Amino acid sequence: MVDKYGRICDEISKRLPNQSDKVLLEKLVETYEKLGRRGVEMEIEEMIEKVGADA
């Protein structure tokens, strides 16, 4: 049986040239698998807030 989310991650990753983007993608797909779309949105919001909060 092929893991659907693994397949989605691999297919999108193939289209990314940057290694750091591939790592970020993997993390986001994992979040989507566990928590759905809202989980991904919250994680990205936290990332943006964290970058801004350092200043």
Next chain:
Amino acid sequence: MGFSIENLSVSGFRGVNSEIQVGLQTGVTLLFGANGSGKTSVLQAVEWVLTGSLPYMTGQDFFREDAVVNVFNPERNCVVKLELTDGINKTVCLRWRKMGKSTSRRSSSLSATFDGTSLKGSEAQTAIEKLLGVPISDFSKVAFLHQESIRELISVDPKERSRAIDRLLGTFEVRELSEALDVRRAVATKESQLVERMENLTRDKVQFTISMRARLNKYKDNVKAAGYDESELSAEGLSRTIANLAETTNRLVRKYNAQLLHVGASSAKEHGARSALASIESTVKLLDRHRLKTVGELEKRKAEITNASRDLALAIQEFDSLGTTNMEELVAQKKEVSEEVKRLDAVLASLSQTLGSVVVLESKFTSTRKRIEDLQASTTRIIAKYGDKSRVTNAKVKYGEEIAALRAAAESFSLLIQLLSLALEYVNSVGPEYCPVCGQAIVPAKLQVELKGKASSEASARLNAMISTRKELESKLEGVKQDEIELQTSERMGESEKKRLDELLVDVSKVMNENATVGFDFASRIEIIKNQMQSLNGHTVTQRTKLNELEERDLRLRKASQKLRSAERNLQSPLDSESLGTTLLAEAASALSKTEETLKVYGESVEIDELLAHIQRVQVVVGYQDNVEESEALEKELPKVSELIGRLERSRGEISKLAGSLGAIRQAALAYGEETVTSELTSLGELISSYFSRMLGHPTFGGIRLVVEKREPLIYSVRAEGALATTYIPTRFSTAQMNSVAISLFLASNEKMQSNFETIMIDDPTQGMDSAHKEALASIVSSLGEAKQVLIASQDEDFREALSRYCGRFTVLEFGQWSADGPSISKSDENQKQIVIDEETSQSHF
């Protein structure tokens, strides 16, 4: 052969409360009933037990409460059990859940049995996925056409339609992920905030520097305008000024003799100008309070000495006005007169007592003598009646004897009367004709009358005479007896009264202190006593007046003396002296003079006022110095602001980098989604078109084609194709025809996918369809039912009728009216015979 459902048991799930058990066969089964009767809940139960999710239950409403567990279930949990079979093997799936606070928060528990092997949790889920032959997330694509998918496809919004197509094609997750990655707006907002903050900081930094310098210059101008030159504004000049102020303050502390700490001359250098100035100001204010308090105390002492001196002078004057008096002589005089008054009072009391006794004795003496005279008169009267005393006794004896003789005569006469009675009784009873005594012939009746007449008249006359005589004698005897008693009583009482009279004379003799006789002259003696008492009374009044005068003089002297002593004590206390009289008055005059001199010193406040005014002026210079120091400190902080602006700039760069990464991922996801959908639509194109054509039966537009219309966001167009023309279905076709697109897409996808699960579930497929479309759909379902197990939920009577005509193996599950316990289900077999299921107790399958 793949797996299909053999048995389904549901309790506490969605619209099902009490447990229901449903046995299913291959072929077509229609779940038939009114809206809200629980049909969809049964189909959702199959999806939930296999996948653990309900795809359309997302959003705020589902977050607020648990939509999975039945709201009326007493145990507040749900259990769904599904038995699958491929004709040889049997698999049992069991999923349960306790009611949570929201639909998505609480997870469910799963167990499954495969050929006797029990698995739980993720292992069970993986095994179910393997059994289905497709990913769990593709269950909708393969096995369950939701009514929400149909509704979304019918929607006029192209984005909604495209989302529905993604669900049917299994590319929905890629769409959602790419949408979640669209952070352009959030990044723009954050960047805007950072830029605004950087701009504000830069502007504030410049403006702060300018305004601080302007403020300092203005302050400096004000201080100069107040009369300070440049040298005084320096820190050294300020220290010198504060040292001078401290010296002046210390001098005044000594002058006013205050118990205060001296101010250090170099405190400005040690503690700072503001602190030193505050310390000096505090000391000066305490000093002023001490000065005012001392003035108050001196004023009080002055008033105290003045008033006490005046009181003493008056007391001396008053005492002197009473003259020189020997107090011992005055006391002796008072004692002598007082004793004379006491003696006179005693004599008067004795005379008064004698007078009272004599008056009482005189009254008793007079009444006793009167009673003796009355008794003597009574004795004389009785003796005169009988001649002498012995004749009274003789008269009593004589009358007694006469009465006794009369009694004897009366007794004799009584015997005669008794004899007469006996004779009469004899005559009356015997009636003799001859007298028994004389033998003379007699007539009894005549004799009786004569005897009675003579006896009664004579006897009565004689008896009356005797009675009268006796009464007369008895009366005389009684009179004699009375006189005798009265005589004896008078004699006895006369003796007693004479004795009493003698006793009274003895008493009088004692009271009057002389030998009193019967002829004692009470009246003259009483008169003499009264005259004596009157004379003594006059003398007593004179002595008493004299005593009062002596006592009044004594009282005045004592009061004047007390007043003098009190006035002396009042003046001795403030002067702390033991002197008396005029000496004390002289000391008071001297002390008063000294107090007034001290008051002049403490009453003067010019120096303190000037010092306080000076301190206030210096405070302006201190304020200027504070501003200078504050400005210097703040200017040191300016590089930190620059550093913060640099950090904000770096954050902005990092956010841009993050946005770039997310954008790249999003573009890659969109590209993948587009390629996948295009590929999927290409491979399913003929099948979709075939199903659509069978349902639509349009004379011109026999085929259908789905293409990617736009990439960002992914929008698909649905076009109808014919030999003569091509058109967009949403623009020209009816709702039922769009519905047919959804069903075609689902059936094509199901047919294309290689799944081991041979059950197809379709929820409310005839939305907006006319009878011709329903007939066509029934025909398609009937052919599907020959190879698969088809479960369809519908409330459509026409569709049911069409299915009954087309389907060879057709079963109807009738859902009754809604109740809190859940659906009541009955079954119709091919021959439409209904079997009622007891939802509480039945364990049998149908």
